[in-house]
Amino acid sequence: MRRRTLLGAASPLLIIDSGPPPRPRWIHAWTAAPQLTERHNLPPEPFTALSGTTLRQTVRVGLGGRGVRVRFANVFGAGDLSIAAAAVAVPDGGRAGAVRIEPGSSRPLTFGGERGVTVPAGAQVVSDPVDMAPAARANLTITTYLREGLDGGLTSHPGSRTTSWLIEGDRHADVELPAAVPIDHWYLISGVEVLTTGASALVILGDSLTDGRGSTTNGNNRWPDLLQDRLRDPGLAILNQAAAGNRVLRDGLGPNALARLDRDVLAIGGAARLLVFAGVNDLGTTVASEAAQRRVAAELIAGYRQIVVRARACGLRTFGATLTPFGGNIYDDLAGVRETARQSVNSAIRGGLFEGYADFDEAVRDPVAPWRLHPGFDAGDHLHLNPVGHAALAAAVPTRLASVPAGSAR
Known part of the structure; x- marks a missing residue:
């Protein structure tokens, strides 16, 4: 915004010149x-x-x-x-x-x-x-x-x-x-890109929990879709860049999240914010020993830090989501070693690792047995969410994480 002052006989007149309107x-x-x-x-x-x-x-x-x-x-x-x-x-x-x-x-x-x-x-x-x-x-x-x-x-x-x-x-x-x-x-x-003015995007980096496992075919009721419906912001796109089976640290079903960050997030036109909800597969596919789980939890937290650094360098604000429970799933172990690692990772997410966070763990866990999903949200395998569970995740995203001031897109 430019300011111009015109001097008259009486008092100075301040005219605010906002410049040309934003271009599509x-x-x-x-x-x-x-x-x-x-x-x-x-x-x-x-x-x-x-x-x-x-x-x-x-x-x-x-x-x-x-x-x-x-x-x-x-x-x-x-x-x-x-x-x-x-x-x-x-x-x-x-x-x-x-x-x-x-x-x-x-x-x-x-x-x-x-x-x-x-x-x-x-x-x-x-x-x-x-x-x-x-x-x-x-x-x-x-x-x-x-x-x-x-x-x-x-x-x-x-x-x-x-x-x-x-x-x-x-x-x-x-x-x-x-x-x-x-x-x-x-x-x-x-x-798909559209030509518009004053709009931007929130990109979600995740795995099958975000990709929509457990949602309805042709229902568009994955939690990112439901978040788009909930916010109804005409200037914000919620972009789902999840991949089923994806891990943060190592390749699995496709390149790891650190490897695909540039292509799937940082190169996206209009991206202004990033929400990271990934890591369950890293814990679940690592040996269920105390030493191995301590190591993968520490590596996962370090991986998150790398994502934050790289996203900030490209002008994105970066947020995290706590990892949801998997008690009773094949990722579960009788000794609860992976659950301890999950809690360690979630503590780091809640403790300021990102600029803010969505507490997905709290939103869908069973209050009686917090190491497992609430039965009403369980798609049946004790890891993935049914449509009601997807709606619970969409409701758990704080509005301030998704809201992007107009014109802040890259």
Whole structure:
């Protein structure tokens, strides 16, 4: 803000010149962390390599805006990914997982003005802008046609909790896809951006507890979705960058959180805050001895510190979430050694390791037996949460952690 003083015959007149209005910018409104597709998560025959295949998928954007761009990922590809054609549309009835699109809503995606694009191995590409104005928390349909298949290394997000559809031939602009084959995974897509003003994003780094295990397929009731619904902030996107089976310190189902931090958080357009809810898998996959658990707890706390340092260097404020109980799960041990390590980690999170924290442990633990989940929140395996449990996590995030002042996005 600039101040100018005009001197008159009577008294000085102060005029505040706020300068030009903020310019619209591209902000991520939806993301899914790219993962290498395991054999049991590959598309079924005859679509395994996606050769000659139309793939229709739906995603829910957290922000509205004027203009849409779609990001395609070949992060784990063994060779080039050739997209012959793609389009974005409104799903039938606005429903997640719909195979049909609203007539007249389909808009072709182009790449540098071209209908198709080749995505090199290890890379991602962003489409040209499309003149489309989705509302906040609306579902979009992304349809892709691949004339040539992949030789290996299909990039996906298996934990989509959303139905996608496969059909042979180029049907990317069709309203109906009769006899299309359903599959509950996302493939090739990793982000949707919208053009908007004064908006930003809260990115969540996590594992299957955030990815939505235990939530309802096509229900959009993972706890990050429910947090978006609870806040109803038109200037804030809640971006879910969780990966099932993920660990903070070591690779498991995909790269560890420290390794993917740059790609999945720090490179996200519009990111202003980060919430870290990960570490259960680090404890659960480490030997249940006192020495091993003390070591992994200390390493986990050090890993959190590294995340904070790196995020701050990129202008993000960073928050943590306490680790939820797993008593009765296969991660549990009769001696309670892993529970002691969990409490140690949670004490560090509550003690100022981050700029603030959400106490997820307190929100979903059984008050009678705090080492296990409240029975009403348990999805059945004593680790993951049912939709009621996801709602409890969404309610436990303090508003001040999620609220980002307008214009603070990078």
